[in-house]
Amino acid sequence: MAWKQVGRPQHFHSSNERMTERSQKEVFLGGEGDAWYGRNEQHLRQPGPDIVLDTLEEMRIAPKSVLEIGCADGYRVAQICERFGGTGFGIEPSSKAVADGRSRYPSLSLEVGTADILPFADGQFDLVIFGFCLYLVDPRLHLRCVAEADRVLGEGGLLVIYDFIEPAPYYNEYAHRPGIRSHKMEFSRFFLASPGYRLLRRNMALSERGIAKPDQSVGVDVLVKNYATAFPPNPFV
Template sequence: MSTEYDTTPTADPGIEAREAHWDRRANGFDTDFTQAPVREQVLDQISRQLPTEPCTALDAGTGSGRTMARLIQGLHPESDIVGCDLSPAMLHQARVHAPHKARGSLSFVYADLCALPFDDGGFDLVVSTFTLHHVPPTQQLAVLRELRRVLGEDGMLILADQVQPDPPLSVEAMRAAVAETFYPHLPHAEAVGLLSTYGEWPLTVGELTDLLEAAGFGCEVTDIHRIVAIATATPGHAHPRGRQ
């Protein structure tokens, strides 16, 4: 298992390489990454913000479906929920792990967040957890614009992600922080071996705020942990200058 890991912007290895990485991670994902207490803390906070009325919801970068399971449990039973991801193996895990949903619809869609196969304004709620920092920097604004496009004018985006402290940590310090934060139950070397092999691109809270505004959101970003933040964003005025 590779221990290569970089938190500085690197060239995008291409969507096939990123998809292959997540396909490889899919089988064990629910028993490693999703155990960290900070993950539960994020999901608890998201659960407290969910609308109470029936809605259409998108889980963008659904992975093995841990966040989607919270949406199924927390949203009104008549809600329609879609999970999308670029990894077929992750989508398979999400399907397998999805709690039974007696009413409303549940679907799983293979899609790149840069070009979502959904109508403008079709969702009342978009949730995305721990996915944006896996999107190359040159595509992050495009992804947020897509999330904005598919969200209705009265909708809400809740985005939780790994963030880079300000001032940034060194690559080694970030690697240690990620391993300790997301894999506290594993020996350090094993935890580091699970980290992305293609580089990751976490934003600072300030950069995330700027990017959300550039994508047309008004937002509030709260850091709930040294390297984890949650943004609650609603359609607002686009920032006059984009960062990318």
């Protein structure tokens, strides 16, 4: 049976589904990023223990060049460069966070932007970090973000994904802005679908009782990029 499309299909959307492809991105660039930074600014100035830093120390990772996507004011990148050396870069939708970061950490290179368009060269970094931001990305931009992170990460480099780690994808309404959604899943799956990436370590953040709460499973995945050995010679000949 042949399929035939007559005209354009009609779609019916709820109020939360009227978002255009770029609208969630535009909301964060247009003010919600600054609002997030305002709610968290004091905490960021005294961040306390950091699971990303702890993981890097456990693995004895000393990057020469590091990029954090969703870097806020760059506090984590600054600590990485202070502890391990190297040069630090960051991209963040909050212009206020970037302005504060440039003032507080003048050695860093911070830019206003989002994960789907990274203003950096191919293979520029040996460490790329998603800093608890993928859950706020519109799913229609997920693959663009994956492609951009892969593009700027050099061969043999490490990718750190700090975010929710949930066994099945789902969404919650974003508490701070109507019409925005928080999307949760195991984001490493995007990269591990390629044999060019391999999971090296997963560290889960535990609650006070030592277990992860439902809908609050947060952790760090560390992946290594290696396309050179991703496809070995044909084993069947």
